[in-house]
Amino acid sequence: MGAQPPLAAGAVRLRNVTRRFGERRVLDGLSLDLAPGSFTALLGRSGSGKTTLLRTLAHLDPAPPDAVVVTPAPTAVVFQEPRLLPWKRVWQNVALGLGGDDARDRAGAALQEVGLGQHLNAWPLTLSGGEAQRAALARALVREPKLLLLDEPFAALDALTRLRMQAMVAELWRTHAPTTLIVTHDVDEALLLADRVLVLADGRITADIVTGLARPRRHADPHFIVLRQRLLAELGVDFEPATGVIA
Numbered sequence: 509m510g511a512q513p514p515l516a517a518g519a520v521r522l523r524n525v526t527r528r529f530g531e532r533r534v535l536d537g538l539s540l541d542l543a544p545g546s547f548t549a550l551l552g553r554s555g556s557g558k559t560t561l562l563r564t565l566a567h568l569d570p571a572p573p574d575a576v577v578v579t580p581a582p583t584a585v586v587f588q589e590p591r592l593l594p595w596k597r598v599w600q601n602v603a604l605g606l607g608g609d610d611a612r613d614r615a616g617a618a619l620q621e622v623g624l625g626q627h628l629n630a631w632p633l634t635l636s637g638g639e640a641q642r643a644a645l646a647r648a649l650v651r652e653p654k655l656l657l658l659d660e661p662f663a664a665l666d667a668l669t670r671l672r673m674q675a676m677v678a679e680l681w682r683t684h685a686p687t688t689l690i691v692t693h694d695v696d697e698a699l700l701l702a703d704r705v706l707v708l709a710d711g712r713i714t715a716d717i718v719t720g721l722a723r724p725r726r727h728a729d730p731h732f733i734v735l736r737q738r739l740l741a742e743l744g745v746d747f748e749p750a751t752g753v754i755a
Contacts, residue, residue: 519544520565520655520687521577526711527560527569534560536711544654545685549698551739552708558691561708562657565689583655584648588663590640592632599628602647618646622676638669642676649680656681658690662697674700678723695739699732700725707742715742 520542527535534557542548552558563569564576566585592601602615619625622642632640641661648656658677662670678701681688692698698705699719707715719735726732 519579522561522565523575523577525564525571525575527557527564527571533711535564538712540706540713542655542687542689544687546704547681547688547702548690548704548706549702550689550691550706550708551693551695551698551743553743554693556708557711558708559659562659562689562691565655566657578655582651582653583657584651584653585657585659586641586644586648586661588660590632590644592635592640592643594632596632597628598624598630598632598635598643601632601643602650604647606650614650615646618650619643621649621680622646636669638665638673641665641673645673645677645680649684652684653686656686656688658688660691660693663693670697677701695736695743696727698739699735705735705739707739715739 520540522538522540525535525538526533538561540561550558550561560569562585564571565578566583567576567578568585592598593604596604599612599615599619602618603611606614608614616625616628619628622645624639624642624646627635627639627643632643635643641664645661661677662673665673674697677690681701690698690701699721703719703721705715705717705719706713707717715738717735717738721729721732721735
């Protein structure tokens with residue numbers, strides 16, 4: 509691989525990455541760039557390789573040398589499950605791996621930011637599903653990441669809690685401006701949060717759409733509706749615009 513220009517802080521470069529499971533190519537010569545401070549959503553059917561791509565960007569899965577370049581900066585990952593340690597209090601879960609005498613204070617500030625300041629000393633098993641996921645988000649934010657990777661973080665939540673979490677993530681992104689990639693199955697979620705939406709199929713990016721939607725976003729926005737129809741079609745879902753019915 510030839511010399512590449514240096515990346516700006518928070519930028520990501522992926523070049524010609526292939527990943528196989530047995531005979532199946534989950535990623536097939538895939539390349540991708542994420543601009544600093546951008547918010548990107550990754551859509552695709554189950555088994556399309558979305559999580560594999562995210563794990564590759566996080567250096568949790570192997571990749572060839574220099575194929576994945578992330579500028580030297582903190583990276584944080586929020587998974588679908590909160591993955592809190594039940595034998596540690598909430599603030600201890602958030603501060604996990606932090607050094608310094610101010611770890612508790614930093615954890616408390618992060619919990620306050622996600623609306624869990626009153627649960628500093630609670631045990632994880634006393635939290636609701638939404639609260640536990642907010643604690644997981646605080647654990648990511650306390651590291652002040654320049655790259656934030658979200659792997660279907662709201663999939664297990666009820667509809668109302670999911671909407672609240674989406675709004676919270678949008679606000680935290682506006683405040684902290686990390687380069688953000690969210691993996692999701694939800695077209696509406698992708699359009700509500702991201703400024704760029706990718707569709708992954710057969711190990712390749714088959715659609716790369718800049719939304720151009722102003723914030724805050726509304727489902728009734730005609731441009732939102734058009735983009736929604738386009739993305740559903742990219743995912744192989746038959747949609748009748750006149751009736752709003754999925755065939």
